[in-house]
Amino acid sequence: SQELEQSPQSLIVQEGKNLTINCTSSKTLYGLYWYKQKYGEGLIFLMMLQKGGEEKSHEKITAKLDEKKQQSSLHITASQPSHAGIYLCGAPNSGGGADGLTFGKGTHLIIQP
Amino acid sequence: DGGITQSPKYLFRKEGQNVTLSCEQNLNHDAMYWYRQDPGQGLRLIYYSQIVNDFQKGDIAEGYSVSREKKESFPLTVTSAQKNPTAFYLCASSPRTSLNEQFFGPGTRLTVL
Numbered sequence: 505s506q507e508l509e510q511s512p513q514s515l516i517v518q519e520g521k522n523l524t525i526n527c528t529s530s531k532t533l534y535g536l537y538w539y540k541q542k543y544g545e546g547l548i549f550l551m552m553l554q555k556g557g558e559e560k561s562h563e564k565i566t567a568k569l570d571e572k573k574q575q576s577s578l579h580i581t582a583s584q585p586s587h588a589g590i591y592l593c594g595a596p597n598s599g600g601g602a603d604g605l606t607f608g609k610g611t612h613l614i615i616q617p
Numbered sequence: 618d619g620g621i622t623q624s625p626k627y628l629f630r631k632e633g634q635n636v637t638l639s640c641e642q643n644l645n646h647d648a649m650y651w652y653r654q655d656p657g658q659g660l661r662l663i664y665y666s667q668i669v670n671d672f673q674k675g676d677i678a679e680g681y682s683v684s685r686e687k688k689e690s691f692p693l694t695v696t697s698a699q700k701n702p703t704a705f706y707l708c709a710s711s712p713r714t715s716l717n718e719q720f721f722g723p724g725t726r727l728t729v730l
Contacts, residue, residue, distance in 0.1 A: 505676075508659070537718070537719070539721075544705070544724070544726065545723060545724065546621075546707060546721040546722050546723045546724050547660075547707065547709075547721040548721075549718045549719075549720070549721075552718060592659060592660070594659075594660070594719075597662075602647075602648045602665075602667050602711070602713050603665060603667070603673065604650050604652075604662040604665045604675055605650075605660070605662070605719060606662075607652075607659035607660040607661075608659050609657065609658055609659045610659055
């Protein structure tokens with residue numbers, strides 16, 4: 505079965521600083537999803553990567569899937585308090601994606617003013 | 618507005634009792650999923666359904682049951698056989714074909730007293 509390892513587990517960053525979260529898979533990825541979660545709430549979709557080398561951006565968040573499709577990174581530029589939360593990476597259990605996702609354990613991000 | 622609703626948000630149950638968590642979506646999605654989240658853990662797949670009247674076990678199906686009688690609804694029953702049911706439960710849905718975003722509901726926090 506596939507396993508996703510996220511690093512770091514937690515991260516405290518001063519407001520305005522940049523940061524990177526990594527997600528490494530034990531197997532080649534069919535695709536990779538990034539979600540954000542506020543404690544006790546549902547997941548908010550950030551972006552999905554499918555092709556090796558693909559990079560997507562949304563506002564100040566950029567995610568990339570490496571060429572070999574076994575690792576993804578999420579980069580936040582000029583962090584803001586609104587970026588605080590839990591970031592989760594998820595990978596489809598099959599190429600079609602309809603049989604669910606396997607998730608990493610998440611990265612807790614705290615933004616210090 | 619289209620989306621996924623889960624009810625109730627908080628649920629308390631006595632040991633030995635079965636309890637059913639509701640999940641409804643109006644996105645016209647074929648596939649629906651149930652995940653469980655524990656502190657410090659990522660999401661783990663309990664059950665999923667790709668079409669009405671059909672569902673499959675996920676990684677941690679023991680002690681749980683589901684039904685899919687309507688496209689819009691995918692209720693989860695936590696039975697007394699589930700050894701450690703206290704957790705945060707999340708429902709999701711997605712279009713069945715190809716890789717697509719999974720939309721998540723707000724979650725139900727179940728506490729066994």
